[in-house]
Amino acid sequence: MSIPAGVDFVLPVLFLHCDPKFWGKDVEEFNPERFSEGVVKASKDDIAFYPFGWGPRICPGQNFAMIEAKMALAMLLQHFSFQLSPTYSHAPHTLITLQPKHAAPIILHRI
Ligand code: HEM
Structure with missing residues (x-):
């Protein structure tokens, strides 16, 4: 696909994250276990999980954001x-x- 320079290109993450082709028939179910072997093995395509983008412009803050979220949840769940x-x-x-x-x-x- 050829895209002219300067064009804003946005992928609809919601569609990608709800596509049974990548996530299976139970895609609509809340199932954190699907990530038990890591993000890459959770879906049938290793870039189907796309919250932080992909490629050379992928979010550089993703590890920080995930650690921050886990720490906040862990602190809340203690109380x-x-x-x-x-x-x-x-x-x-x-x-x-x-x-x-x-x-x-x-x-x-x-x-
Ligand atoms: C849940 C939290 C976050 C989400 C969902 C998120 C998501 C994203 C997405 C989708 C992009 C665009 C990637 C692309 O163009 O392909 C991006 C870019 C970026 N993010 Fe995040 N982000 C998060 C947290 C953070 C944090 C905590 C930082 C910094 C501490 C950060 C810094 C950046 C920067 C600097 C870019 C621009 C990278 C570039 O254009 O080269 N983000 N982020």
Whole structure:
């Protein structure tokens, strides 16, 4: 594919991450176990997982971002358990990154 210089090119990450061709028939199910052997083995194509882009312009902050997220979760899970609020309405929304359109209200329980 030949793309003229200066053209902004955006891949729809939501479509790529929800494509059963790469992720299998259970693509819509929440299944963290699919990453148990690492990101590369989680899908049928090693670039089907694309949250940080790919190639020479891939996000240089991805390792930092993942460690930061894991540390924040680990710190929270020491003190709280979570429950999705009954008011949550599922509406994934792409705004550069994938976000919940109507926020993601959660109920925290102190452990
Ligand atoms: C969950 C958090 C993050 C996500 C989802 C994310 C995602 C992305 C994506 C999709 C790109 C574009 C890659 C491309 O053009 O192919 C990008 C670029 C970039 N990101 Fe991140 N990023 C995150 C966190 C961070 C952090 C924490 C830093 C710095 C500490 C960072 C620094 C950058 C920089 C400097 C670029 C531009 C790279 C370039 O154009 O050469 N990002 N990021």
